[in-house]
Amino acid sequence: xxxxxxxxxxxxxxxxxxxxxxxxxxxxxxxPDLTVADVYLIVGALSATIRSESGDWRRLLTLLYxxxxxxxxxxxxxxxxxxx
Numbered sequence: 001x002x003x004x005x006x007x008x009x010x011x012x013x014x015x016x017x018x019x020x021x022x023x024x025x026x027x028x029x030x031x032p033d034l035t036v037a038d039v040y041l042i043v044g045a046l047s048a049t050i051r052s053e054s055g056d057w058r059r060l061l062t063l064l065y066x067x068x069x070x071x072x073x074x075x076x077x078x079x080x081x082x083x084x
Contacts, residue, residue: 014036017036017039018036021034021035021036021039028070029069029070030068030069030070031067031068031069031070032070034068038068042064042067042068045060045064046060046061046064
């Protein structure tokens with residue numbers, strides 16, 4: 001099992017995420033209040049759901065995606081389908 005980034009790796013990841021978020025905010029494709037901390041929170045929730053097998057991670061991912069996206073940008077093409 002992996003571990004969370006620390007030190008320089010954590011700083012670089014946060015910088016990259018911040019850049020991506022700001023770019024998406026400028027394009028109005030994500031919520032204007034989305035933060036790097038929100039992304040970490042979501043990744044943790046998704047990871048815990050997958051590890052514990054306590055729920056449908058595909059459904060959670062779809063709900064999370066819709067929570068990130070602006071209302072006009074939500075789309076059916078980003079749904080995660082279960083493979084046979």
